[in-house]
Amino acid sequence: MEADSTGGNMGGKADTEMSDNPFEPYIESLRLQLEEQDPVLLIGLIVALAAVVITCVFLKYFLTSKTVRSAVLLVGLCDSGKTLLFSRLVSGKSKRTQTSITDNSAPYKAKNDRGSSWTLIDLPGHDSLRSQYLEKFKSAARAIVFVVDSAIFQKEVRDVAEFLYVLLTDTVIFRNAPALLVACNKQDITMAKSAKLIQQQLEKELNTLRVTRSAALSSQDGSVGGSVYLGKKGKDFEFSQLHMKVDFVECSARSSKGEEGDADIESLEKSLAKL
Structure with a gap:
């Protein structure tokens, strides 16, 4: 058992x-x-x-990084009309503005059939502030609206080109390739320069800057000051050489009939609708 x-x-x-x-x-x-x-x-x-x-x-x-970049940055020199343009795009209304010392942001709905919406961010234009705010928001940029004062462009062409050079040779912006919209603002003023002339002058100035910066800051690996090379080597710079989409548009955030009149921003809105 x-x-x-x-x-x-x-x-x-x-x-x-x-x-x-x-x-x-x-x-x-x-x-x-x-x-x-x-x-x-x-x-x-x-x-x-x-x-x-x-x-x-x-x-x-x-794919995740693509969906995260949903911001449209408004950048430019002081008094180029960025903040008023921001107000016009967001609310369609004019308001009294002053030099910004911080960023302003608001939802912006593009005027297209898709109903696309972005976060519009107005960055300070003062040279002591713009670099730190650009550093903060550049990774999220789907597009950059570079606002130029067309009325006094001839006086500011060097400063405008230097700021634009910093943007275009930034490694993050180069990698992400956001659309670049150069908004030639204040077209309501009689002496305002056309978008075509502004583009031509900027190409010449950026070509000169590229030569001087390359000579002064060229490093052993061929990059310039830790940045990417602007345009194509051996050729005069043209915006068509960039691998990002570039558009020059004419606009006016302030109406020729005064602050309460309608702004002329239709061409800029059409470009934003294509993003």
Whole structure:
């Protein structure tokens, strides 16, 4: 009787172990099959699987970073009319403005069939502030609206070009390639320069800046001051050489009939609707 009891217990333990590992025979069979395979083939399969995983991770990161960039930055020198333009775009109304010392932001709904909406951010134009605010928001930029005072452009062309040079050679902006809209503002003023003339003058000034900056700051790896090279080497600079979309538009945030009149920002709104 004791022998039967002992045998029964042993049989029960074996059955329990079998039930605990129902996949063990399959695992063992798979192990034997893998051992019989060519090692080169196995390595190839592992590399292919790793490539698929890496590609999926990269695509997820790339698509996520694209959706995050939903800001439209308004930048430019002081008194170029950025803040008034910001008010016109957001509310359609004019308001008294003063030199900004911090950023202003508000939702902006583009005038297109898709109902696209962005976060419009007006950055301070003072040279002591603009770099830190640009650093704060540049990674989120889907587009950059560079506002130029067309009425006094000839006096400010050097300063405008220097600020634009900083933007275009920034590594983050170069990598993300947000659309660049150069808004030639204050077209309601008689002496305002046209968008075409402003583009031509900026190309000449940026070409000169590229030469002087390259000579002064060229580093061993061929970059300039840790920034990217502007345009194509061996050719005079043109905006068409940039890998980002560039548009020059004429606009006026202030109406020729006074602050309460309608602004002329239709061309800028059309460009924003295409983002």
